[in-house]
Amino acid sequence: MADARRNFNTITLVLIPVAIAINIAVGQLIYTLKIPLYLDSIGTVLVGVLAGPLAGALTGLISNLVWGLSGLNVTYAPFAAVAAVIGLLAGVFAEAKWLRTWWKAILAGVITGIISAAISAPISAYVFGGVTGAGTDVIVAIFRGFGFGLLPSSFAQGVTSDPLDKAITFLLVWLIVRALPMRFLSRFPGASNISA
Amino acid sequence: MAEAIGLYLPRASFVHRLHPVTKLAISGFILVAGLALPGMWSPYLLVLFGMLPLAVLSRVFRVLASRTWRIVVPFMISVFLIQGILWSGGTPLIGFGPISFKREGLQFAVASTGRILIVVSSFLWFALTTRPDMLMSALAQRGLSPSLSYLIVSSIQIVPRFQARAATILDAQRARGLEVTGSMLRRMRAVVPLVVPLILSSLIDVEERALAIEARGFNHPGPKTSFVEITQAGWEAFLQWFLVLAMAATLIFRFLSR
Numbered sequence: 001m002a003d004a005r006r007n008f009n010t011i012t013l014v015l016i017p018v019a020i021a022i023n024i025a026v027g028q029l030i031y032t033l034k035i036p037l038y039l040d041s042i043g044t045v046l047v048g049v050l051a052g053p054l055a056g057a058l059t060g061l062i063s064n065l066v067w068g069l070s071g072l073n074v075t076y077a078p079f080a081a082v083a084a085v086i087g088l089l090a091g092v093f094a095e096a097k098w099l100r101t102w103w104k105a106i107l108a109g110v111i112t113g114i115i116s117a118a119i120s121a122p123i124s125a126y127v128f129g130g131v132t133g134a135g136t137d138v139i140v141a142i143f144r145g146f147g148f149g150l151l152p153s154s155f156a157q158g159v160t161s162d163p164l165d166k167a168i169t170f171l172l173v174w175l176i177v178r179a180l181p182m183r184f185l186s187r188f189p190g191a192s193n194i195s196a
Numbered sequence: 197m198a199e200a201i202g203l204y205l206p207r208a209s210f211v212h213r214l215h216p217v218t219k220l221a222i223s224g225f226i227l228v229a230g231l232a233l234p235g236m237w238s239p240y241l242l243v244l245f246g247m248l249p250l251a252v253l254s255r256v257f258r259v260l261a262s263r264t265w266r267i268v269v270p271f272m273i274s275v276f277l278i279q280g281i282l283w284s285g286g287t288p289l290i291g292f293g294p295i296s297f298k299r300e301g302l303q304f305a306v307a308s309t310g311r312i313l314i315v316v317s318s319f320l321w322f323a324l325t326t327r328p329d330m331l332m333s334a335l336a337q338r339g340l341s342p343s344l345s346y347l348i349v350s351s352i353q354i355v356p357r358f359q360a361r362a363a364t365i366l367d368a369q370r371a372r373g374l375e376v377t378g379s380m381l382r383r384m385r386a387v388v389p390l391v392v393p394l395i396l397s398s399l400i401d402v403e404e405r406a407l408a409i410e411a412r413g414f415n416h417p418g419p420k421t422s423f424v425e426i427t428q429a430g431w432e433a434f435l436q437w438f439l440v441l442a443m444a445a446t447l448i449f450r451f452l453s454r
Contacts, residue, residue, distance in 0.1 A: 010415060013343055014406040017351035018398055024201075025358035026391055029366070033376060033383050033390075042395065058347075066351050069331075071203035071323030074316050075267060127231070127315060129308025131278055133270030140274075144282035172388070176395050184403065 011187050012051040019043030020063045024072065036135075037165050041086050045166075045173045048090025049099050050188040056087025078127050082119045086112055086166070090173075094193045102174055109170030110163045117158030121151050130154040136161060201355045203263075203323040211254035215428035216331040217338065221439040222250070223322040228443045230314030232450040236303055239310030247317045256324045264317045271312050276305045328352050334426045342420050346409075358398060365394050 020043055027040030044063055048056025060083030068077025076083075093099060093108035124130055130150045131137050136157050143153035177185070177194050185191045206212070211219070226246050230239040251257040279301045286298025329352070332345040369389050370376060376386045 010410055011402065011406045013347065014402050014409065015399075016347050017354060018402055018405075020347075020351035021354045021358040022395055022398055024355050025362045026394065028359065029362045029390060029394070030387070033386060035380070035383050035387070037387075039387070039391070042391070046395070062347055062351065066348060068319050069323055069328060070201045070352060070355075071263075071320055072201060074319040074323075075312075077319060078315060127308075127311055128271055129275035129279055129305060129312070131271060131274035133267075133274050137274045137278060141278045141282060144278055144284070147284045150279075168387075172391060172395075175388070176392060176399075179392065179396055180399065184399070187403070 012047075012055055012189075015051060015188075016047055016055065016059050016062070019047045019059050020066055022046070023063045024067065036161070037168060038161075039165065039169055039172070041083060041166070042169050042172055042176075044083060044087040045090040045169055046176065048087045048092075049094040049173055049177060049194065050185070050190045051091075052189055053088045053091025053095070056089075056091040057084040058087070060084040060087035075128070078123055079120060082116050082123070085119055086116055089115065090170070091190070093170075094190055097193055099170075099174055099177065099194055102171065105170045105174040106167045109167035112170070113163030113166035114159060116166065117155055117162040120158050120162070121155040124154045124158070125150045132157065201352055202328055203259075203320065204327050205256055205259060205324050207255045207325075209253065209255045209325075211250065211325050215426060215432050215436075216326050216334040218428065218432045218436055219322055219326050220331065221436045223318040225439040225443050225446075227314060227318040229446050230318070231311055232446050234450070234453060236307035236310060239307075239314045243310075243313055243317060247314075247321060250321060251317075254321070254325045256321070260317065260320055260324060263320055264313065267316050268309070268312055272305075272309045275308045275312075276302070279308070280305050330424070330426060333422050333424050336420075337422060337426065346414075358394075361397065362390075362394055365390060365397075369393075 022043035023040050026042050027038060030037055030039045041060065041063075044056060044060040047059040061080050064076045064080035064083045067073045068080075089108075089112045093105075093112070098104040098108045124132070130153060131140055139157045139160055140153045143156045148156070182195070185194065226242055230242045233239075233242075247260075248257075251260045280297045281295055281301065283298040283301025283304065286300040288296035289299045289302065290297050329349050332340075332349045336342055336345040366376065369386075374386055374389055375382050376390075377383070
C-alpha cells in the first residue's frame, strides 16, 4: 500500500511539468491561429481534474511563474493567484462529478471564467491600470465612457472573454479525458470522478 | 541544460557571477518597493536609480530596454487614452473640442505606467541575468523541496520540445488538408484537431517519465546531492538578509501609512 501511494505521487509530480508545457505550447499555438481565445490553462484544468484541487492550484501557480521567470510573458506573473484558483476550481468541479457530462463541463468552465474575471479585475486595476494593452481594451473604454468605475470596467473586459475561454478549455479537457486509456487514468486519484 | 525556454544571456559581468538568490532578492526588493512606495513618481525613481545602473552593470541594457519597451508601450497607450480621457468627474486639463484629458486620469495613468514598468523590467532583468536551473539548484540547497525544484526545472526544459511537437502537428494536419487560415469560424474549427493530438501525445510520455525518475531513486528518502554546487561570498548573504528586511520594512511602512 505504501508503495502504491509513493508511485501515485510520482505520476502526479511528472504530470505537472508536462501540463505546464501544454499550457505554454497550446497557448502559443492558439496565438498563432489568431483566435480571440487564450486556451492557456488546459494543462492546469487537466491536472485539477486528474489529480485533485491542490495539484491543480500548484500547476496554475507555477505555470504563471514560469511564464514570468522565463521572460516569455512577464505580464502573466502577477496573475499567478488567478491561475491557482482556476486549477483549484477544476479539481472541485471534478470531485462534484461535473466532468462526466459535456454540458456540466461547459457550465463548470463558465463559472470558473466568471470567478477568474472577478479575481483578475483588482490585480489588473492595481498593477496594469485596468487595461490589457490589447484589442479588448475597447470594452474597458466603453464602460469607462459610461461612467463606470475602474474595477467594474476591468471586470467587464474579463467577463466578455474568460467564461467562453474557460468553457472551451473545460470542454476540451472533457474530450481529452474521454480519449485517454483507462490504464493511464486509473493511476490518478481523480479517475473515479471522471468515468462512472 | 541543452535546451530550455528563457531569456538568459551569458555575459561576462559581475552581476552574472552573483548568487541567484542575491539577484532574486534584488529584483524582489525593486518589485515590492515599486509597487508599495507612495507617490506616482517613485517607480520611475527606482527604475532610474535601481534598474538602469543594474542593467548597465550586467551588460544587458539594450536587450532589457527594447524588450521592456515593447511590452510597456501598448499598456501605456491604452492607459493614457482610456483612463486619461474617460476618467469620470475629473478636472479637464488639455482639451480638443469635446475630448479632454483629466488631471486625475493622467495622474493615475502615470502611476500605472510606472508600476507596469517596474513589474516588467524587474522580471526581465532577473530572467536575462539568471539561469533558471541555477536558481532552482541554489534554492534546493537552501532547503526548497527537491520535488518543487524538479517541477520548475523540468517544465522549463520540456517546453521547447513541446513547441517543436506543436509545429509538427500543425504541419501534419495542414498536409491532410486542415485549414488554419481564412475566416474566424474556419480557424476555430482547427482548434480541436490541433490541440487534442498535441495533448494526447504529450501525456503518453508521463508514464515513462515516472518510471524513469523512480528508477533513478527520485523517491529515495534522505538528503540529496547536487551536480552543481553554487557558492556565494559572505557579503552576499548579508545583502540578501538586508534586502529581505528592507522588503518587509517597505510593506510595513505601506500598511501603517494608510
